[in-house]
Amino acid sequence: LGNLTLHDVAREANVSHTTVSFVLKGDPRISAATAERVLAVVKRLGYVPNEMARCLAKGCTSTIALVSPTFSTAYESELLRGIEETMASKHPDYVLVHYSTAGGQERAEALWKQMLRGNRADGFICLSDPPSQSLRQDFAKSRKALVLLDDHIEDTCCIRGDGRLGAQLATEHLLQQGSRRLAIVTSITSEQNQPRCNPERLETFRDICRKSGLEPGHLTVNHYHPDAGKELVSSILRHAWDGIFCAAGDMVSAGIIAGCRLHGVAIPDKLRLIGYDDLPLASLIAPSLTTISQPLFEMGKAAVERCFSLIETRETESPKHIKFDARLIQREST
Amino acid sequence: LGNLTLHDVAREANVSHTTVSFVLKGDPRISAATAERVLAVVKRLGYVPNEMARCLAKGCTSTIALVSPTFSTAYESELLRGIEETMASKHPDYVLVHYSTAGGQERAEALWKQMLRGNRADGFICLSDPPSQSLRQDFAKSRKALVLLDDHIEDTCCIRGDGRLGAQLATEHLLQQGSRRLAIVTSITSEQNQPRCNPERLETFRDICRKSGLEPGHLTVNHYHPDAGKELVSSILRHAWDGIFCAAGDMVSAGIIAGCRLHGVAIPDKLRLIGYDDLPLASLIAPSLTTISQPLFEMGKAAVERCFSLIETRETESPKHIKFDARLIQREST
């Protein structure tokens, strides 16, 4: 509706619309003089190509899609920053768009199909539950790049933190500090697009406990919110746990601390607590939170880089898995 | 590349590709029997229409764009939730995509043009600095819906919290509690896509201070991070402020509290502090934070609703400004 097209520019510049198209993509066949004239018209008219038409004709999109379970996750903040900044600095010509799979398994599946078949992006960076296997095959077929974060599926490129190391550091630290009744807090793996649990952390925790002759406890939450942590406290008291590895993250940990204050449970004297992620929050609450830190910014950067290397080389070789370090940040809660 | 098209479905179902298109959009002209047959083929083949082609042909996109200064802002979390959930429940047929204007004024401007002229969405919900006036005129011309959050530009539809009320509640509360040396903390309005300052909060704070015969102080931060708050503390001590209204939000407030602990400043005895936003954080830190709460979820919902009413009615009448309430949540910091 009143939108400028290539033809408007062409008419104004007295060339064919093909020439305008060539100028815009910098084709060397067009003489400098013509190019300059066309560019001047483009600028004067404020012409911007219609992306839809361009994509349809070219078959690719110049956009990368970031797919996460929700738009509003605090813990991913650094990860997103890594992704954003790497995109902006290394691939300024690409647009990064963010999709949320919120709304249940079915919606998520439909969204993946939309994105994939609707040809909405050239590459996909996924923080959500990974697409199903048949969808992944579609990805491979359609030669779209797919990078999974915090996951480990053999047939797909994955970037993740070292959950085994993180859990090991946390569990051994609790033992060292003298805790003997240990429990882990994880989120629940579920169909409903709810938080999922990192199995590496859980397994490692259990292994180490059992090797030490202890029976590991297991508590679960179904969302990453302080309230979920608060609600855990009565159960923690009932079982008399004295060391909690909150693999569900710092937000839930903060809730546990708040709940303990309400119930008069002294941290770290009666209960030691370790979180995961090292959010800014961790050093602000009282007592401050011992936690496992991952290089989230770097991981985001790596995801973008892998994504583009998949796009550029169209590798078909076995997908690379990249694992990042984890370290323990000790604070007052242990 | 090997992607299914309407023609593949048509061939398989022994109809014309027009018929398939009609079936897909539920045109009543197609008999139930034919429709069923076609739908079965669609399902069997796993056909999904190419969005790019569809958009090009239709001229609209079935997508709403959310535009924010970064993907990773904690304070907007509830706002985003309101937007997301309203989209998912009320407009499941639409796709919500999130763009970030991070990377400076120029990139932002280019992105707006891309989005607008590239025809990437039918409606835009903006949490960033608003597009320039000329861009806004382009929006009007191209009949794209534009809704601004937390802004107040006459020619455009805006959803915002009541900054005057919030500032009034905060300032009067500080005075009531006995503070006499008041300062406000705001972020900086800048070209660089950095945090911007809400002028209503600043003006109201100053007015009330002056009416009470006090000279208002003004501190600024350039990002919404606890560290920025921490750095403010030495300046706070130097000026001996005893009441701070941190209009820059709870994250910065949390940093001020942390900084005060380091410097041994007792809150609220020596310094009273009020934040803005009522993040989960506010009740978790120690001392817990008195703050101004806005109905962020509702505001997000309203933004989506306004956006669709603009799309549906294509109103040309004067744009509506909607203002939401603010209330004071008193906790330990005052």
Added chain:
DNA sequence: CTGAAAGCGCTTACAG
């Protein structure tokens, strides 16, 4: 150095 033509995969009057 430049242009006419076909095609990307859809939608939608229009005709039968």
Added chain:
DNA sequence: CTGAAAGCGCTTACAG
């Protein structure tokens, strides 16, 4: 009740 045809705004061999 169904189909042939034009068109959405680009790109890109191909021809001149």
